[in-house]
Amino acid sequence: MLMSLLKSGNMDIVSVITYIISVLMVIFLVNPLHECAHGFVAYKLGDKTAKYQGRLTLNPIAHIDYMGALLMLLVGFGWAKPVPVDARNFKNPKVGMAITALAGPVSNLLAAIVFGLCYNTIVTILIKNEQAVVLGSAIMISKSVSFVKYVLMFFEFLIIINISLAVFNLIPIPPLDGSKIMMAFMSDRTIFKFYQYQMYFTIGLFVLIMMGGMSRILLPVQQWLYGIISWLTALPFSWAW
16 A cells, blocks of 8 residues: 555555554554454353464564565555464364454454544544534644644544455455355365365465456445445434534
8 A cells, every 4th residue: 555655655654654644554563453353252162272372462573574574564464473273172163263363354354443533533523622623534633733633644544454354354365264154155175175175275375466456346346335334424413413
């Protein structure tokens, strides 16, 4: 995403710095939450592997993957170090793995909602103090507090990145979370075949990310979710607008 922002030439240096800060927050705060969510759900379902390996923590050092972090900064899609899960410890391995996998993307969507509430709280405060007005979907901010637009931009980036990560991880291609969810509905024979070609799926996924094709494929779903979360998080504040 950073590469596309720089190529567009439509953003000033402060906006680019704001984006970089938002990505760093995702890498050091939200990604650990995503991985910890996997580990916590697995723990509750009977698998203590993540706990024993010190991964049931929000410490970013335990979860960071440097290549995944770099790609997240450059193209908007990336990953953290996967939390180890042993499905044999679940009463129902397929269902347990699917629920554990789903916990990660759900944590990203919940984070997007939290950041959306922060965004709308700031907008409401500005409106109450007559420092901003809402015109359609645009927010006009008074020049006296023009710096606040970068604070709002920061939260907007966080919302977009978290939605992007949730949608990206739900793709049913190994090693993404979506593949583990889909396997709950597959036979053991099909799963075995699926994993036989995992390396090729991973290479294809990496190529799509680097060529920007992944962004074009996922954009409609991201925009749809962004609209829903924007409406949902603005709803509690609609009385003030």
